[in-house]
Amino acid sequence: MKVAQLGSGTPEIAVVGGIHGDEPCGVRAVERLLDENPSVERPVKLVIANEEALERRVRFVDEDLNRAFPGDPDAKTHEGRLANELVEELSGCFTFSMHSTQSHAEPFAIVNEIGERAKSICPQLPVQAMVETSEFAEGRLFSEIDTVEVECGLQGSETAAQNAHRLTRAFLTAVGALPGDTVGRDLPVYRLVDAIPKGEADSYEVFVDNFTEIEPGDPFAAADGDMQVATESFYPVLMSSYGYRDVFGYAAEKLDVVTTSSAAD
Incomplete structure (x- = not known):
């Protein structure tokens, strides 16, 4: 784990990249921010998390x-020990954690719950939607640390890296660490309600777009050509053919639309 800081004093804001070693966009955003070395109005902690996985490109x-928190200093796994170290490092910090996905090109935010802080900050970010994980938060960073996660774009793409940098600067502006104003937007809010399992197969297909409502009777995926059809309406989130080992993604319900108009914390 690499830790750096912008500004002086004890940070209450943190930015994290590299939770997953095959998602370099957040790492590039952190490194770019360090190169730019902007003047900040409140100190910011910058973390590149899983350096060993990044080095191996796995x-x-x-x-x-991101399923190992809170971790354990005596854990038998590298990530179990690292999770414990990361929780200690981020203690007391409102944290911005960057990821990428195989399922959706447009950035969106993920939070543990739709609290006042999430409703204030997320509409100031250049994201398409905000997703509450609800019961699917176990083991994730925001189960231990007050965190906004963002999916920055398609895994390994240059666009995801550019989005990560833009999202980071927007977040730091929204929390008052960087000077300037943000642009408020209407932001649809979704809550995950179910995981969509996929059985063992040689090939998988997904036929639907994330955040587009699926009606009963609509085919949404297939495993070895065996079609899966919706029995009730839902909004697909993080749906992809090969993004997860055991699930196609998640079914969500649409809750509301939130908006804000200015930088705030």
């Missing part, structure tokens, strides 16, 4: 770090 070494 998602994780022993287990998914």
